[in-house]
Amino acid sequence: MGSPVPARFLFFVLGLLLLVAIWLSLALGPLSLALGDSLAAALRLVGVPIEASGLEQAELILAQIRLPRTLLGCAAGAVLALCGVAMQGLFRNPLADPGLVGVSSGAALGAAVAIVGSTFIPALPAGWEPYLLSVFAFVGGLGVTLLVYRLGRRDGQTHVGTMLLAGIALTALAGAVVGLFSYLADDRTLRSLTFWNLGSLNGASYARLWPLLLITIAVALWLPRRAKALNALLLGESEARHLGFDVERIKRELVVCTALGVGAAVAATGLIGFIGLVVPHLMRLLVGPDHRLLLPASALAGGSLLLLADVAARLVIAPAELPIGIVTALLGAPFFLYLLLRERL
Amino acid sequence: MLVGRDLTVRRGAITALQDVSLELRPGQVFGVLGPNGAGKSTLLATLSGELRPSRGQVLLQGRPLGDWADVERARCLAVLPQSSTLSFAFRVADVVAMGRLPHRTGRGADAAFVAAAMAAADARHLATRSYLELSGGERQRVHLARVLAQLWPGETGQVLMLDEPTSMLDPAHQHSILKAVRAFAAQGAAALVILHDLNLAARYCDRLLLLKDGRPIVAGPPDEVLQAEPLRAVFGLDVLVQRHPELGHPLIIAR
Numbered sequence: 001m002g003s004p005v006p007a008r009f010l011f012f013v014l015g016l017l018l019l020v021a022i023w024l025s026l027a028l029g030p031l032s033l034a035l036g037d038s039l040a041a042a043l044r045l046v047g048v049p050i051e052a053s054g055l056e057q058a059e060l061i062l063a064q065i066r067l068p069r070t071l072l073g074c075a076a077g078a079v080l081a082l083c084g085v086a087m088q089g090l091f092r093n094p095l096a097d098p099g100l101v102g103v104s105s106g107a108a109l110g111a112a113v114a115i116v117g118s119t120f121i122p123a124l125p126a127g128w129e130p131y132l133l134s135v136f137a138f139v140g141g142l143g144v145t146l147l148v149y150r151l152g153r154r155d156g157q158t159h160v161g162t163m164l165l166a167g168i169a170l171t172a173l174a175g176a177v178v179g180l181f182s183y184l185a186d187d188r189t190l191r192s193l194t195f196w197n198l199g200s201l202n203g204a205s206y207a208r209l210w211p212l213l214l215i216t217i218a219v220a221l222w223l224p225r226r227a228k229a230l231n232a233l234l235l236g237e238s239e240a241r242h243l244g245f246d247v248e249r250i251k252r253e254l255v256v257c258t259a260l261g262v263g264a265a266v267a268a269t270g271l272i273g274f275i276g277l278v279v280p281h282l283m284r285l286l287v288g289p290d291h292r293l294l295l296p297a298s299a300l301a302g303g304s305l306l307l308l309a310d311v312a313a314r315l316v317i318a319p320a321e322l323p324i325g326i327v328t329a330l331l332g333a334p335f336f337l338y339l340l341l342r343e344r345l
Numbered sequence: 346m347l348v349g350r351d352l353t354v355r356r357g358a359i360t361a362l363q364d365v366s367l368e369l370r371p372g373q374v375f376g377v378l379g380p381n382g383a384g385k386s387t388l389l390a391t392l393s394g395e396l397r398p399s400r401g402q403v404l405l406q407g408r409p410l411g412d413w414a415d416v417e418r419a420r421c422l423a424v425l426p427q428s429s430t431l432s433f434a435f436r437v438a439d440v441v442a443m444g445r446l447p448h449r450t451g452r453g454a455d456a457a458f459v460a461a462a463m464a465a466a467d468a469r470h471l472a473t474r475s476y477l478e479l480s481g482g483e484r485q486r487v488h489l490a491r492v493l494a495q496l497w498p499g500e501t502g503q504v505l506m507l508d509e510p511t512s513m514l515d516p517a518h519q520h521s522i523l524k525a526v527r528a529f530a531a532q533g534a535a536a537l538v539i540l541h542d543l544n545l546a547a548r549y550c551d552r553l554l555l556l557k558d559g560r561p562i563v564a565g566p567p568d569e570v571l572q573a574e575p576l577r578a579v580f581g582l583d584v585l586v587q588r589h590p591e592l593g594h595p596l597i598i599a600r
């Protein structure tokens with residue numbers, strides 16, 4: 001393959017980076033554990049028999065708080081990056097973002113409905129609110145994406161250009177509705193709406209983790225099977241068809257995959273920008289555009305970068321916490337501009 | 346090989362193609378000529394199965410084109426569109442290797458076919474360059490190498506379709522590329538080429554079809570088709586037809 005960096009070396013480094021990110025994410029936080037303690041506690045949790053005296057607290061923090069949070073970050077980062085690759089392939093444009101097909105704005109709309117709506121249901125049990133939010137966000141993301149896909153179809157063909165424009169229009173529409181909800185919301189509701197729109201891994205729980213983890217694994221197993229089709233799609237739809245690929249089916253699968261993946265990520269963590277855009281772009285510089293390498297590299301790097309951003313979000317103004325969307329945008333946007341100027345896209 | 350029968354394509358009230366019949370034969374290069382908007386690309390899209398005709402049918406090796414499985418069809422029918430858009434930094438050799446995607450011939454054979462196809466399209470020296478660094482003409486040759494690699498080494502039963510493969514090439518490459526297409530066809534495949542240059546068509550095609558407003562005007566060997574009357578009717582161009590002093594094929598000169 002024509003990768004500028006030897007692939008095996010790069011995957012070794014990316015794997016190592018992910019392990020380090022996981023370790024840091026387990027060890028650091030408002031109550032910093034000694035790196036050795038967190039490692040020992042983590043090993044005990046996965047069943048390695050290590051003499052444990054004084055590790056009980058570390059184990060409890062790890063098992064109940066940091067482990068679900070770390071896994072949530074890993075899964076969200078990986079699936080956002082994978083879906084970014086899928087959308088850049090579908091739109092044949094290295095600047096495409098998974099949000100282009102309306103999944104993020106649809107999820108935001110669903111979340112706004114859930115957050116503002118739940119204030120009108122006095123009988124709602126307190127514990128239900130986060131789940132209601134996740135379900136609404138997921139359904140909203142899926143719904144708007146399917147609508148964008150429908151609008152892009154004409155005469156049995158999907159026009160990605162029309163889809164792109166429909167995505168922009170529906171994003172604006174959803175934004176307006178979210179704005180309306182914010183206008184109507186009281187202060188407390190407005191605050192949770194704002195926080196949700198900035199994304200956070202705070203409040204991670206196993207119940208929130210499982211759906212995302214399962215979808216991430218499915219996406220991570222399925223997308224690489226379409227790596228060759230994605231390569232061919234970069235040549236153009238008609239070229240891919242002449243190379244023997246069922247282009248309509250692949251486009252449909254890519255949209256469904258992104259709607260599920262980003263929908264689940266946004267439902268679990270709120271809107272986290274730039275990972276889906278910057279990570280595939282960065283990996284393309286390192287391994288080249290071949291999807292057989294680009295997909296696994298982006299999954300590894302996406303997980304690592306989101307975790308590192310989350311560690312930063314936890315530490316910068318400790319004991320308080322920054323929304324992670326602010327960190328990814330603060331780091332991602334200037335980096336993206338740097339790439340833009342360097343490459344003169 | 347590939348037969349199109351009474352092909353008619355309607356788009357709303359417009360008839361883009363009307364009653365075109367043709368047969369591509371093994372080892373021959375078939376040229377399609379006509380002014381802009383005559384329906385040449387529509388004809389190619391119909392023959393390659395990308396566009397379903399409103400009437401008529403296309404048979405590849407005697408079987409309706411629609412009955413072929415996608416991958417199976419791609420192994421014996423390769424198409425070079427007018428312009429390809431690729432905005433990702435693949436190496437040239439990797440772009441050409443995409444032509445082998447429908448095949449399961451193994452890495453060694455694929456590499457040999459890719460190298461041979463690149464040599465035929467005079468793109469071998471570009472193999473390790475990034476596609477994005479190439480000029481328009483170089484990119485066109487890379488895509489030609491890709492579709493050649495898709496059918497390489499070429500055998501009876503295969504069909505190669507090229508939509509204006511010389512549009513961005515310098516004069517020397519216009520000739521070397523069409524020679525390469527002829528040499529490829531000589532190994533057994535049938536080729537269809539859309540051209541704008543009448544003299545290139547006269548020199549490299551075995552048979553020609555003149556299209557105007559979606560209708561076939563004349564079809565036959567270059568000597569019959571490239572005459573002053575049909576050319577005036579189709580292109581509205583007043584021409585002198587001479588003989589090439591060395592090769593003997595018709596030579597078209599605008600008056």
